[in-house]
Amino acid sequence: MPSKIAALVAGSVLLSAGFAGAPAAAAETPGGRTVEVASFDGTKIVTNFFPARGPGAGERAASVLLGSGFGGRGATDPETGELGYLLDAGYNVVTWNPRGFGSEGQVQIDDPRAEGRDVRALIDWIAKQPEAKLDGRGDPRLGMAGGSYGGAIQLVTAGLDDRVDVIVPGYTYHSLNDALYPNRTIKAGWAFGLCSAGLQNGNEFHPRVSSICWRALTTGEVTKPDETWMREHGPDFLMKKIDIPTLFVQGVTDTLFPVSHAIAGYRTIKANGAPVKMVWTCGGHANCMDAEHDASVDREATLAWFQRHLRGDKSVRTGPEFTYPDNTGVRHSAKAFPPPAAKPARGSGSGTTLFSPADNSGAMFTGGYSHNRIEIPVDAPSGGVLVGAPELTMKYRGRATDATTSVYAQLIDASVPVPGDLPASVIPPLAEGDPQVVNGMVTPVPVTLDGAAHELTIDLEAVAWRLRPGSKLKLQIIPNSAVYNQQRAAGWITVTSATVTVPTTAG
Structure with a gap:
């Protein structure tokens, strides 16, 4: 991402119980295997399983569901990005093509009634894998990671399914309406970028998503039924049920999902009594003009959070509850948010x-x-x-x-x-x-x-x-x-x- 730019479209970064039917025959995936997992309604979800390497190689290991961006597919290159460093840390990693984005079905924007139930089916399937460490029958030791669309689906899933043990939602939203339609005003630039990116590569939108895109770009309005439909997606109302360790990562120059969304989530999870941490960065759907995003901030915070709370290593210190950069790139920290006034x-x-x-x-x-x-x-x-x-x-x-x-x-x-x-x-x-x-x-x-x-x-x-x-x-x-x-x-x-x-x- 260019170093001196306040915001860029990240169309492929924006992201999202059932019974897992018999998977299709495994396909060849470098370092892993690919199957199709049947969701609650029979929709087949393309799923990639990568066994742990590093400390967990050859043993039953904790698994991490790694979500993808809006319009994108599940990561398949085990040598790069978050998939690579989670595998190196000794976790099984599962990626998937969300409904309508490379899998069957239509995109419904991380709807708890659709994409949320898809991930519950994936959890059922993970529990049956020989490499997966279990907390109980049908209950894998499980974390979730990923940004934007892949951040929201963590909050949705954790609010629906208590088999999720730890989450790291990155650069995502507290409320879909408040993100795309704050104070009843459409973010037209982002609407154009997201709707355009989402319709590429053979992706298929639910008719409601298509109509919302059309009206937003032509009239600048969202109808009451559209607004109600988006409100039902949350994940704000589901977060009241989340009582597991949660690390929020958010970008200070991200005009799509501003840090106000992480603040709201942080306060909700803290009120629930769960361990919580909030890391602001110069990343996400944006970058600071005068400072480059240091990707090691995301990586080190994520790995420490999983090591402590997913692997259960009490010797690991996850650091202050709130860290943030200023516009020059200098990082600051506080025991909690807000910092001392x-x-x-x-x-x-x-x-x-x-x-x-x-x-x-x-x-x-x-x-x-x-x-x-x-x-x-x-x-x-x-x-x-x-x-x-x-x-x-x-x-x-x-x-x-x-x-x-x-x-x-x-x-x-x-x-x-x-x-x-x-x-x-x-x-x-x-x-x-x-x-x-x-x-x-x-x-x-x-x-x-x-x-x-x-x-x-x-x-x-x-x-x-x-x-x-x-x-x-x-x-x-x-x-x-x-x-x-x-x-x-x-x-x-x-x-x-x-x-x-x-x-x-x-x-």
């Missing part, structure tokens, strides 16, 4: 702006500086790191051709310019030298522009940003963002009073 950054102001569908700012997958804005200076304390969700309180009035619309809020650091060597994949390009949007994060703010006075308070997307000497922090309220659906109204908005408070820590 320092004096917050605060700002207040007012202003007026006109807007129309012609307005735009940023790129499809990351926020960018806007020249059509209401701009509010934020008094940032010298030193320290912004960590957590800013809170915006806003009094406003205005009129528009569509009274129910959204404006957008983003923090910028005027002392940190956009670098000049962004790759051509940033569409449209960000302007070199413009101030950077803090972590590329943009939050839709629903407004009613009917001429009357209104007031709202809303949390913006969480950030992790080092305050350097001379940092010039500002809040922009802007009429449009390319990350989201195009502004479809024309009109004006006057913010009579806005106050923003950003949590900080000493770092």
